[in-house]
Amino acid sequence: MTLRHAKRLFHSVFTRLLIVTLIAGMAITFTVIVGFIAIRVHSKGALERNLLLYVEYLTDDLGIPPDEGRAREIARRTGMTISYAHGDQSWQTGPPPRYFNPNRAWVRQRVPGIWVGSSKGHHFVRIFHGGGELTFIAPRDMHHGKEAGWILAGMAATLALILGGAYWVTRQALGPLRKLKAGVDQAGKGKLDHRIPRSGSSEFCDLADAFNAMAERLDHLLHSKEQLLLDVSHELRSPITRLKVQLEFLKDSEMRESLGSDLAEIEAMITSILESARMRHAAAVLNLESVDMGQLVRSLAAGFAEIEPGVAVGELADVSAVVDPEKIRTVLRNLLENALKHTPEDGTAVSISMAAAPDRIDIVVADKGEGIPASELPHLFEPFYRPDRSRSRKTGGYGLGLSLCKAIVDAHGGTIDLASTPGEGTTVTVSLPRSADSQQS
Structure with a gap:
């Protein structure tokens, strides 16, 4: 232990x-x-x-x-x-x-x-x-003396029975707390559809009802928020299309080019929102297969060979894991793109390495870039959250990449952790279970 x-x-x-x-x-x-x-x-x-x-x-x-x-x-x-x-x-x-x-x-x-x-x-x-x-x-x-010994043995046996009964009663009485903790863990992973069964005393039943009601309200609010965002994004496509048509009749070429750039940015944002929502829904549906993780990382890193300062492949464990290869590639690709985006071209290459344990693998992506303030770290996996709001969307994105990465990793039953120090760089660790049984548990 x-x-x-x-x-x-x-x-x-x-x-x-x-x-x-x-x-x-x-x-x-x-x-x-x-x-x-x-x-x-x-x-x-x-x-x-x-x-x-x-x-x-x-x-x-x-x-x-x-x-x-x-x-x-x-x-x-x-x-x-x-x-x-x-x-x-x-x-x-x-x-x-x-x-x-x-x-x-x-x-x-x-x-x-x-x-x-x-x-x-x-x-x-x-x-x-x-x-x-x-x-x-x-x-x-x-x-x-023998009778006294039997009496003492009987007292010891009775005391053991009393303590054993107290142990069993206490464990049964606190059973709903373990179910409540499991429900909180599921809610923390974003599974707000999980409900706690009513059991135990009236106080525990009231607590289970309060938790279930809270989870249901949160699920409804998040679903409504997401649906509103999708509806608005979808409805904006039509007026943007009309604006682009009208823009062609604008005689001032400089203004036409400037407005066209703004419209293209808005259209790119809408496309990114809709695509991210589609992928988040698809993240929960995994096409699992046994994958050579070392080969997957090497092939992915090779695609960044021409992007400065480059990606350095560190030590890779020769192990396989049961994952959805396309979705894991999406996660690692987003992490490498973010690391390269915030590392100077003349800086140190971004590194990616992998270590193996009996039940999981740990993939680490590290850079020596600008880093992120500690106050921003708890919010980085929230949709549309961007640490530096002064950055342009062209370089900073829309704050959807890490949110999507977390959704995919959670669907695999893994974890994603981020550590960063301003001026020293950022390290992201993705832990994935090696077997499908571990993911289901």
């Missing part, structure tokens, strides 16, 4: 909610454990008090000096281990419990001459009696 994907995953709402759920689960578990420990400590004190009271009865029962036979009978009935140490009269009713180590036990003195402690869950009491040291060891209940 790359650093960018890791940051994106960490900053997602779903991940944060999941982290909150995990922290809440851990806090609940910690609280339960602390509660169990507090109960155990409290019950341990009560156990010791009861054990001391019981040992007092047993001590009286054993007599002075302690009766070994009686001690063995008590040990058999209670499961205790009783030992007595007094010179040559030392005895023990049986081996101490497993893992019991009195030298490493936790010991405290309750009253003078009486010690109470525990080792590995085994409690013991040591007292002075009959001139010697009498020890009672109460082993822990092994079955109780």
Whole structure:
């Protein structure tokens, strides 16, 4: 996983909610454990008090000096281990419990001459009696330990089920957000006909309805704007034709030539608008085929050999891609023409190169021309947008070329990015998927 994907995953709402759920689960578990420990400590004190009271009865029962036979009978009935140490009269009713180590036990003195402690869950009491040291060891209940283990395992399994259920519920609840993001991505690519299905809670349904209504209005406005432009451009052809006819009867040749030039420019603009609209509609219809991209770039660059300062072909990856070759040629031709148009004839040649990745190819067109201000970059792919409005249309065009390039690249499922620094030049990167499956996804 790359650093960018890791940051994106960490900053997602779903991940944060999941982290909150995990922290809440851990806090609940910690609280339960602390509660169990507090109960155990409290019950341990009560156990010791009861054990001391019981040992007092047993001590009286054993007599002075302690009766070994009686001690063995008590040990058999209670499961205790009783030992007595007094010179040559030392005895023990049986081996101490497993893992019991009195030298490493936790010991405290309750009253003078009486010690109470525990080792590995085994409690013991040591007292002075009959001139010697009498020890009672109460082993822990092994079955109780197993039951406690099963209880803890059950708690862990229950907690895992709770967290798993919280994960599933959270993911289901935030599912509409992923659909909304997909809709926003589609709208950002210009696919305003995409609609978000209504699902989830009422708030998400309202959000989906608001997005769909917004996309529909934008689609309608853009379609109306484009249709109006086409209608006006088409209707202007007739009066321009009549003006050209009338212009032939004008006696002043200088004025006739000047007006004719203006009419030719207007006619060229109308033709460019209509042709661009036709090509934008056709951009979505792709005739895909496997194309040797290196050969395509070389053949295209060869067509600019006689235009100063020329096109230098850089490193080209020998790969193929499933594209519409004619439309990709249109994209690259427009980019090279723009780069040459804004590079001095005695300047550095425009370069074109290509790199390949497992799933895409990157075609880079770079020039060392005049460059574009940073404030203009976000608008360059908008139709009719021209960074330098003082340029003549003869050299600056009508602001339709980059818009058409973006429409074609978007139809291929790719991206087109532009970076520029005034006085240093401009670099355009076209990324295209290598397979048709990548384009459909």
